[in-house]
Amino acid sequence: MEIKKSQIGSKDKEKMMRLKNKVAIITGSANGIGQAGALLFAKEGAKVVIADINRQGELVAEKIKQQNNEATFIHTDLCSVSNIQNMVEITIKKYGKIDIFWHNAGIPGPGSIDDTTEEEYEKAMAIHLKAGVFGAKFVIPEMRKLGTGCILFTSSISGLKASPAGSVTYSLAKAGLVMLTKCLAISLAGENIRVNCICPGPIDTPLLEGVRIRLKQTPEEFRELIEKSIPIGRHITLDEVIQAALFLVSDGASAITAVNLPVDGGMTAT
Numbered sequence: 001m002e003i004k005k006s007q008i009g010s011k012d013k014e015k016m017m018r019l020k021n022k023v024a025i026i027t028g029s030a031n032g033i034g035q036a037g038a039l040l041f042a043k044e045g046a047k048v049v050i051a052d053i054n055r056q057g058e059l060v061a062e063k064i065k066q067q068n069n070e071a072t073f074i075h076t077d078l079c080s081v082s083n084i085q086n087m088v089e090i091t092i093k094k095y096g097k098i099d100i101f102w103h104n105a106g107i108p109g110p111g112s113i114d115d116t117t118e119e120e121y122e123k124a125m126a127i128h129l130k131a132g133v134f135g136a137k138f139v140i141p142e143m144r145k146l147g148t149g150c151i152l153f154t155s156s157i158s159g160l161k162a163s164p165a166g167s168v169t170y171s172l173a174k175a176g177l178v179m180l181t182k183c184l185a186i187s188l189a190g191e192n193i194r195v196n197c198i199c200p201g202p203i204d205t206p207l208l209e210g211v212r213i214r215l216k217q218t219p220e221e222f223r224e225l226i227e228k229s230i231p232i233g234r235h236i237t238l239d240e241v242i243q244a245a246l247f248l249v250s251d252g253a254s255a256i257t258a259v260n261l262p263v264d265g266g267m268t269a270t
Contacts, residue, residue, distance in 0.1 A: 017045030018250040023095045025087065025139070027078060027131065028105025030054035032205035033154060036238040037102065037245055042069035044246060047095055051076040051087050052105070078105050078131035079123060088138040097146055100249045101139040103132045103177075104154040108210035109167030121169050128173035132180055136195075143193050150249040151184065153177045153197040157264045160199055167214075174199075178260045185258035194257040196248045201236045201264030202226045231266035 024041050028034040030052035038060055042048045047070040050057040057073045064071035074090050077083045091098055106128055110120035132153055143149025157163075159174030177197060185195035202208055212222040227233055244263045247253055262268045 018246065018252070019100070020045030022046045022099040022249075023049070023091065023097050024100035024102065024249070025049040025051055025091055025098060025135075026102045026104055027051045027076065027135065028103075028154075030057035030060060032207060033200070033203065033238060033241055033245075034102075034104040035060050037104065037242040038071065039064065040242050040246055041100075041249075042067070042071055044250075045069075046100070047071070049074055049087070049091050049095075051078075053077050078135075079126040081130075081134050084131060084134050085138050088135075088142065092142060098139050098142045098149070099146065100150045100152070101135060101143075102152040102154070102245065102249065103135050104152075105131060106154065106156075106170075106174075106207060108207050108214065109170030109173070111167050111214050113168045116167075116169055124167070124169045125173050125176075128170070129176040129180070132177055136180075136184055140188070140193065144191060147192055149193040151193065151195040152245060152249055153181055153195075154245075155181075155197050155199045155260060157199050157201050157262060157267050160260065160262065160268050167211075181260055182258050189257055194253070196253070196257060197260045198241060198244050198248065199260055199262045199264065199268070200241045201230060201262070201267045203236050203238060203241060205238070229267060229270075230264070231270060234265070236263055236265055 019041055024046045026034050026038050026048060029038040029050045038048045038050055042064040048064060050061045050071060050073045061071040061073040072094055074087050076087045107124055109124045110116045136151055155177040156174040158171040159178045163171060181195050181197040188195060241263050244261060
C-alpha cells in the first residue's frame with residue numbers, strides 16, 4: 001500500500017530527521033554550498049550556526065527560523081584565530097555542545113603563480129586551511145566531552161588533481177584540507193570522532209563565478225569549457241553536494257572516516 005505524505009504524522013517526521021537535536025557549525029554559510037547545507041541540516045533537525053564574515057548570513061538564519069527551525073548567525077572572520085575561537089565559545093554558550101563542524105568557507109584564489117601576491121596567498125591559505133586547522137582544534141575538546149562528533153571539510157577536485165585553469169594557491173589550500181582530513185581522522189578514530197571531506201566538481205556558485213571572471217570568459221564560453229571537462233556532461237548541483245555532506249555527518253555513515261569524497265561527475269577519474 002502506498003503511503004501518502006499527508007498520512008505521515010509529526011512524530012514520524014521527527015524520527016525521519018537525520019540530524020535531530022544535533023548542533024552544527026557551518027562556516028561560509030551565507031551563500032553557495034554552505035547556505036544550501038545550512039537550510040538542509042536545519043530541515044533535518046539540526047540547530048545550525050551560520051558562521052560567516054558576510055552579514056547575509058543573518059538572512060539565512062532568519063529564513064531557517066521562519067521555517068520553525070533553529071539557527072544563529074555568528075559574524076566570523078575566518079582569517080582570525082581569535083574569531084574562530086569566539087565562534088566556538090558562542091556556540092557552546094547558546095547550545096551547550098557541538099556535534100558537527102563543517103568547515104566549508106572558501107575563496108577563488110588569485111590565479112596563476114605569476115598573478116599571486118603574498119597578501120592574496122596568505123588570505124587564501126588562512127580561509128581555507130588555517131581556519132580548518134584551528135576550527136578543528138577548538139571544536140575537538142567539545143566533541144570529546146560528548147564522546148562523539150563529526151568534522152567535515154569542503155575541499156575540491158582541485159585538491160585531488162592539478163587544474164590548468166585554477167588557482168595554484170587555491171589548489172594548495174584544498175590539497176592541505178585533504179591531508180588534514182586523513183591526519184585528524186586517524187588521530188581521533190579511537191575517540192569516536194569522525195573526520196571526512198567532500199571534494200566537489202564545478203558548481204554554479206559565487207566562487208565559480210569568480211573563476212570565470214578571472215579567466216575573462218563569457219558565461220557561455222565558461223559553461224562550455226566546464227561541461228566538456230565533466231564526464232557526465234553538466235555542472236554538479238548544490239543539492240548533490242549537500243546531500244553527500246548530510247550523509248557523511250549522519251549516523252548512516254557511522255563507520256566512515258578519513259574519506260575524501262569526490263562529488264564531481266567523474267572528473268577525478270579522467
